[in-house]
Amino acid sequence: MKTVVIYESLFGNTHLVAEHVAEAAGLHGEVVLVPVGEATSEVIDGADLLVVGGPTHVHGLTWSATRHAAEAEAAKHDDRTLDPDAEGPGLRTWFHGLGQVHGTPAAAFDTRFDGPAEFTGRASKGIGRRLRHHGFSEVAEPESFLVDKDNHLLAGESDRARRWADGLVSRLTAAG
Numbered sequence: 350m351k352t353v354v355i356y357e358s359l360f361g362n363t364h365l366v367a368e369h370v371a372e373a374a375g376l377h378g379e380v381v382l383v384p385v386g387e388a389t390s391e392v393i394d395g396a397d398l399l400v401v402g403g404p405t406h407v408h409g410l411t412w413s414a415t416r417h418a419a420e421a422e423a424a425k426h427d428d429r430t431l432d433p434d435a436e437g438p439g440l441r442t443w444f445h446g447l448g449q450v451h452g453t454p455a456a457a458f459d460t461r462f463d464g465p466a467e468f469t470g471r472a473s474k475g476i477g478r479r480l481r482h483h484g485f486s487e488v489a490e491p492e493s494f495l496v497d498k499d500n501h502l503l504a505g506e507s508d509r510a511r512r513w514a515d516g517l518v519s520r521l522t523a524a525g
């Protein structure tokens with residue numbers, strides 16, 4: 350079982366959740382964890398499961414203006430540091446260059462503010478839609494992991510991310 354986990358992250362929350370996902374998936378087999386800037390087609394080739402996560406920006410996936418806004422915010426606030434892999438293309442651009450696959454299992458997640466998704470939006474929905482569009486078979490509902498207004502993951506979200514990933518991989522292994 351090979352799981353590939355791809356993340357985009359400006360402030361590090363989605364990166365952290367991706368690490369938890371990779372850690373849980375790694376208990377079931379091989380796992381590759383890469384920032385979106387390093388997610389070449391060679392990295393994805395041979396994946397039995399692809400998990401893609403990104404931050405929610407203005408109700409959806411990031412785009413250049415929101416990425417710049419995040420960078421400006423990081424420059425202004427001492428408590429906001431840019432993730433080491435924040436630079437480079439976002440998921441939106443990555444999806445544009447992605448080819449078609451034939452039914453590879455995949456799942457989407459995001460991080461976003463705590464609150465009803467109708468108000469906050471959620472990037473995972475758009476990530477899931479793009480995965481399906483490229484021929485992936487979405488094997489779970491898009492999932493959100495929540496941060497507080499100070500931009501810290503809520504208590505319990507790390508464990509929930511590990512359980513979510515464990516559930517995904519366990520189901521696929523059992524089906525398999």
Ligand SMILES: Cc1cc2nc3c(=O)[nH]c(=O)nc-3n(C[C@H](O)[C@H](O)[C@H](O)COP(=O)(O)O)c2cc1C
Nearest residue numbers: 358359360361362363404405407408460461462469
């Ligand atoms: C420019 C910008 C726009 C954002 N817009 C939203 C939003 O519409 N809804 C939401 O729930 N969170 C929003 N957020 C909060 C981020 O989704 C949240 O901080 C997320 O955990 C960031 O992930 P990262 O640390 O991996 O970059 C926004 C953050 C930034 C910087």
